[in-house]
Amino acid sequence: MKHGLFVFTRDLRVQDNQALAAIARQVDRLDCLYIADPADQQPGRYTCRGQGIHARRFLQQSLSQLQQTLQLFGQHLHIQEEESLTAVCRFVQARKINLVGQSAPFGVYEQALTARLAQKLAAMGVDFQTSWQHTLFDRSQLPFDLTDLPKHFTPFRQLVEPLFSAVPPVERVILLPPPGAAPEQKMTLSNAGQPGNTLAFQGGCQAGAAHLHTYFNTDAPLTYKDTRNALDCPQSSTRFSPWLAFGCLSVRQIWQRLRQFEQDKGANQSTYWIKFELLWREYFHWYLQRYQSQVFRFAGIHSQPPLTSFHAGRFAKWCMGNTPYPLVNAVMRQLNQTGYISNRARQIAASCWLNELQGDWRYGAAYFQQQLIDYDVAANWGNWQYLAGVGADPRGGRWFDLHKQRRLYDPQGQFTRRWGGEDCDPQLDHQDAADWPLPDADANQPGRESE
Ligand SMILES: Cc1cc2nc3c(=O)[nH]c(=O)nc-3n(C[C@H](O)[C@H](O)[C@H](O)COP(=O)(O)OP(=O)(O)OC[C@H]3O[C@@H](n4cnc5c(N)ncnc54)[C@H](O)[C@@H]3O)c2cc1C
Incomplete structure (x- = not known):
């Protein structure tokens, strides 16, 4: 036996x-x-x-x-x-x-x-x-050795796109062998909060399967490419990421359902773009396998670290959503309250930490790791490296103009208002008597004698 x-x-x-x-x-x-x-x-x-x-x-x-x-x-x-x-x-x-x-x-x-x-x-x-x-393709299917993984996404995509029809089929489990002894007691996790909570996502393989079914029974996939950058609209992107991150859904289940959708309703640029984004996920997963611990290094996969540093005060403000940038504040407050922000929101918040606040990218990545409901080590650290210019970005880093982003994605300010982003400290850095003692004020302190 x-x-x-x-x-x-x-x-x-x-x-x-x-x-x-x-x-x-x-x-x-x-x-x-x-x-x-x-x-x-x-x-x-x-x-x-x-x-x-x-x-x-x-x-x-x-x-x-x-x-x-x-x-x-x-x-x-x-x-x-x-x-x-x-x-x-x-x-x-x-x-x-x-x-x-x-x-x-x-x-x-x-x-x-x-x-x-x-x-x-x-x-x-x-x-x-x-x-x-965890990936669409098995390692043996990749048309290159892992050590030769393209340094950028586009050549990777061009190499794997011809394999689209070779994505292995979904494995259906019908029977499992009988169990040994039953668990002694039903366990729930400690530190998981109250069961009735306000999560925007319900965890689990049944909830994931239901979301897969619902999403592909709407026409949302047909407009994905036009809507995916919206900051705060549930149907604007697929929202598969939390279930993917915990493996409640496999990426091949999503792929199979998407192909079915294309057969039933027709393929267009938007349905292709969902595949395109799933290939980004694929790329970062193989990227992590290729570069291993370099994915966490300050210099990333390059030899020069960025010219950024760690500013404790700025970091605290960024995390709490209390910077002089209302749009960024709204994003960070949404992240803190719900654990989910859109891809565009992630890019905006990350760019602000890296460029306006001149912060060390690893602290930003680690804060996302802590807060995101869909935290995925490969996607998170890979994207942060990319934006910080120490990873797979051929342009060597990204800066998102916050005024332009606001004009494009929150022109009426609805998103910013909804998450209270305007309620903020207009000044980025503060100096007080502890950092910069004022001689006159010091001289007036009781018990101090002037020389
Ligand atoms: C700084 C930063 C940190 C990120 N951290 C994570 C993370 O921890 N976990 C995570 O799953 N994604 C992460 N992403 C990628 C992306 O933002 C999310 O996958 C996406 O917003 C999830 O929402 P969705 O499922 O509606 O995505 P959709 O736009 O519907 O995309 C479909 C799927 O494609 C994949 N995907 C889309 N964009 C990317 C991308 N840029 N990189 C990798 N995969 C992608 C995801 O699996 C996603 O579920 C990060 C992006 C940035 C810029």
């Missing part, structure tokens, strides 16, 4: 979960586990907390929908809040597991952790298998 364990990570779905299907095919009994490692809640090098509240709630909802979905297959989801390696090894030992499987991770830290897990399991005599499934 072969007893398997599948460890869910950023693949919180059953359908089109090839890593799950691969393990399920090989075992007689299967346990399913999710580990919420407290390390994810710890502050990072540039942040004062780990995963933000929006992403945490989305995760909690995703786990509860995964639990429900697994039950339909006669399965359970065990959830443990513990250091990952210890949790897996204890589970394996306690239940006499022979084979452990999980998705191959795409994050650098997660890859190092998985390598350590592989070593530990090997020492315990337990088989361990991973399957890569």
Whole structure:
């Protein structure tokens, strides 16, 4: 009797979960586990907390929908809040597991952790298998070696576009082996806030599938290219990113549904542009695999770091949405309140931090990492590098003229008003007596004698 364990990570779905299907095919009994490692809640090098509240709630909802979905297959989801390696090894030992499987991770830290897990399991005599499934294409399909990944997006796109019809089909899971013992108790995550919350997105594979269905049952995909830059309109872009980030939806499920839409309603520039944007995601995922920890370096993939620095006061103002730039304030307040901002809003806020506020791009990226509901290590750090001029941008960085952006995307000021962006400090930097003592004022302090 072969007893398997599948460890869910950023693949919180059953359908089109090839890593799950691969393990399920090989075992007689299967346990399913999710580990919420407290390390994810710890502050990072540039942040004062780990995963933000929006992403945490989305995760909690995703786990509860995964639990429900697994039950339909006669399965359970065990959830443990513990250091990952210890949790897996204890589970394996306690239940006499022979084979452990999980998705191959795409994050650098997660890859190092998985390598350590592989070593530990090997020492315990337990088989361990991973399957890569975060991208449209498999690595073997790429028409170049990863070390030759084009340095810019356009040549990458031109090389992979001929492969559009070769995107592997979605894997349908119909059966899962029976489970081992049921979880001792139903677990909910700590620090996930109240269940009835004001999230703009509902986490989970069922909610993701419903959104996929709803989006492609409207005509919104036919106008995507014209509407995608809107700052605050739910139908203006696909809004798949939170479900993609947690793996509640696979990118191939979206691709397949989009192709179906094109067959039914016709392809146009807008439906092509959704593919174009999914290729940006694809590019940054392979970019992370190619450049690994360089994606977090100040100089990025280049040799010269930018001429920016860290200004504590400016950073605090930017994070809180209290800069002299009302549009940026509105964006940052929307980010803080909802965890989601549009692509255009991300570019505007990032450009302000980099150019007007002259900030170190890594702090901006880390703040987005903390706040975004759809945080994806490859897309976030890749885009920040791009804008900061230390990544894949052939033009060496981007500056978005804030007046022009406001004229183009918020001409009536509705978005800015909605998020309270006008309510701000008109002055960027302040000096007070602590920084710049005033001799006269000091002289008048009681208890001080003049020389
Ligand atoms: C500074 C900055 C940080 C970002 N951080 C993230 C992040 O952490 N997670 C994330 O998913 N996206 C990130 N993006 C990319 C993009 O802004 C979001 O994917 C998009 O706004 C999500 O909304 P949507 O699903 O409606 O996108 P749509 O416009 O509908 O696009 C469809 C899908 O294509 C992909 N996509 C679109 N634009 C990009 C892009 N520029 N780079 C990579 N993939 C893209 C996403 O998977 C998205 O869901 C970032 C962009 C910038 C400029």
